[in-house]
Amino acid sequence: MPRKSFPGGICLAFFLLAGAQVVHAQSTDGYHTTQVFPVVVDTAAFAQRFNFRKLHPGITLVSPTFYPATGVTPTTPLACPEFSIPDPGIGFASLRALCPGLPAGSQFGFLQLVETSEENQPFAGFSRVSNPAGAGFTVEAFPAHTFTSASSAVNGLRRLAATPSSPSFQTNCFVGRINDSTPGSPTTAMSVFFGISDASNNPVGSTGFLSLAPGEIVRMLDVFAAVGAPAGNYEDAVIRFAPATAGGVGLVSFCTVQDNTSFGADFRISKQEWGGCIEVCTGDGAQDGHVNRRTLVQSDLRVPGEALPRAFAIPAGSNHQNTHLLFFRHPDRVQCEIQDPGTGQRAGGNYGLEMRLLDGATLAVIAGGNNQTGFGEVYLGDKDDRGDGANQRYLVQVESDELNTGSVRPYILHCQSGSGHTPGDSIRFNVPVDQF
DSSP, rough: OOOOOOTHHHHHHHHHHHOOOOOOOOOOOOOOOOEEEEEEEESSOOOEEEEEEEESSOOOEEEEEEEBTOOSSSSOOOOOOEOOSSSSSEEEEEEEHHOOTSSSOOOOEEEEEEESSSSOOOOEEEEEEEOTSSSSEEOOOGGGOOOEEEEEEEEEEEEBOBBBBBBOOEEEEEEEEOOOSSSTTTOOOOOEEEEETHHHHHHHHEEEEEEEOTTTEEEEEEEEHHHTOOOOOEEEEEEEEESSSOOOOOOEEEEEEETTTTTOOOOOEEEEEEOOOOSOOOSSSSTTSSSSSEEOOOOOOOOOOSSSOOOOOHHHHHHHHOEEEEEEEOOOEEEEEEHHHETTTOOOSSSSSSEEEETTOOEEEEEETTTSSSEEEOOOGGGGGGGGGEEEEEEEEEEESSOOSSSSSEEEEEEEEEEEEEOEEEEEEEESOOOO
């Protein structure tokens, strides 16, 4: 199965222009201790108002840092005054009110905020950017961990000429890199690929590369002009960004579509399409080991003292079982199977294994069972059907089908889900039991 590698990341970026599907998602999980506003601004054309809320009583201290965009003076990050969020929250009328040390003139970039209290005190952030006429858009704070080196895309981009009844439209995009806070972190720049495709997924203009140092953000005015797009209108185009050098850094990318009469605009965060993943998996979706869309796992994590990880296998005999722990997110549709490592295909009925999926709380069987080596897409239920609405644990049990008495049966656990899942580490291994 394909994995993102380097310098193959460049090849992957060109592949994305040819046939990837855009992922649409934003989380309502908004309270965290490290937050990022992808864009903050204080200019004659746009102002930004901020609001912060917290969950727990007591002191919640927050330390903000402003990272100016390329071309803004000064060029170095600005540590803004630490502030306390009272009960239930606090607002700031502008970026300059939040960061009074901002130099005069137009300022824009991104803002990172870190909670600095003695114990974890998660907070949420919201802002609205508006022009003097009041037209504008919302920019929420995003948890810093969501910005990864996954290839990502912004869709619905426009370039339209003015007509007697409508203004012209222009798309501007921004690409940034989260600052490295670990002492001794490398300061070398990395290369980021970008390219545009039209509504039919045909490449538009030429592709290009940006160089980004830690904490740097670059504005691309009129992205269609930036790629040398042929003259004409474009509707529902897509721009894609992908790291072209190794490093696994956090990338921030987004676009604004503005009309050139009132300068009203909107905000569109990029969506992760293809990311690295743990073990062996396809890498589609977010770059997080706990939300893999597809996994092919055949061993436990290696622990200290082991030269190799422990391979998934059922020993010869009629009554042994392994239990794997997975987290799914419902409502969702999932499917799993056990594969023969020798063929990479679902194990046949004569392979000597069987599997089933259980609800981790009630232990009710959801899919699979006696003499079954996999199950097709199954619906996990509505939100109120499981765990009192909370996402929860699930169990996959793999055991002998009572017919294999002659040899050890290694296997690969292959699962797919629409909203992501964990790899399926084993929590019970070679237990002498026959349950189905």
